[in-house]
Amino acid sequence: MLTLPELREKCRQRGVKLTPQRIAIFECLIQHAGHPSAEEVYQEVLARYPTLSCATVYNTLELLAELGEVREVIVDELRRRYDANVEPHQHAVCRQCHRIMDVEVDAATALRQTDLQTYGFAVEAVTVQFTGLCAPCAAAAA
Amino acid sequence: MLTLPELREKCRQRGVKLTPQRIAIFECLIQHAGHPSAEEVYQEVLARYPTLSCATVYNTLELLAELGEVREVIVDELRRRYDANVEPHQHAVCRQCHRIMDVEVDAATALRQTDLQTYGFAVEAVTVQFTGLCAPCAAAAA
DNA sequence: ATCGCTGCAAACGGTTTGCAACCTG
DNA sequence: CAGGTTGCAAACCGTTTGCAGCGAT
Helix, strand or coil: CCCHHHHHHHHHHHCCCCCHHHHHHHHHHHHCCCCCEHHHHHHHHHCCCCCCCHHHHHHHHHHHHHHCCCEEECCCCCCCEEECCCCCCEEEEECCCCCEEEECCHHHHHHCCCCCHHHCEEEEEEEEEEEEEEHHHHHHHC | CCCHHHHHHHHHHHCCCCCHHHHHHHHHHHHCCCCCEHHHHHHHHHCCCCCCCHHHHHHHHHHHHHHCCCEEECCCCCCCEEECCCCCCEEEEECCCCCEEEECCHHHHHHCCCCCHHHCEEEEEEEEEEEEEEHHHHHHHC
16 A cells, blocks of 8 residues: 555656645545445546546556555456555455455465466466455345 | 357257357357457358357357357457467466467466455456467567 | 347447646656 | 647447347247
């Protein structure tokens, strides 16, 4: 989870401008633990910037991902989600309520050293995702 | 990889009709190792059934997934892809050409026993995905 | 004859694009 | 002051929906 001064520095290095909109979107992501979609970010920041356009949100999210400030999360084919937690971790996705939970599993960490040379594939990143039922949904089902 | 007679039997049990379109879509998936999208399946089967509609393709792919004959593969947020290989395995996705390769990794197999009780999460399935460069793209880059 | 399946066309929802006006560095 | 950024609106693309007609049991 990076801070605003760090973001400011990164923007300066990259020569991109740190506009109020970008700051607002970044802060929204930091405060939002729930892996929001672009649309959700748009709706939240819209309250502060009534003229905000969705194009700006998409541009900014892409920029933040390039800077390594946020991670794109793909759990379904419909929409991209964003995670301000850029530390190595995995996701547990509830098949009922579709909530996404950050988890940390040792066995998954070991996977990062996986060698796929026999397949002629150079691994750069590993994604692990668990699907199942979160506690509230498991309780509701019983 | 299931066979047509097995599919026929499953359909009979479920009480759904095995139409020529469904057979054609199923065969397309079996022959197609490249994890095709619905659109790609549609285009290929269209050659044999010029009146085929995309709705039928989507319906059939959903049905086949329910029957356990194919697996849905989510590698990007744009489109759903389908895999006729329903055996446990992982995917290696090339960030350059976006090709999807089936791989099998022991360490990933071990992940299936992961216990997320401390998170209050009941694991039902685990997905592992490697991102990197396939051999042709790595060669082209060098 | 019934009930499910198909084909068609329109709707839908997230994302992208082009461009003129604007504002940051 | 220049060039990146914004806002707007329309386009895009994969997917879904409603419905009339068809076909298998």
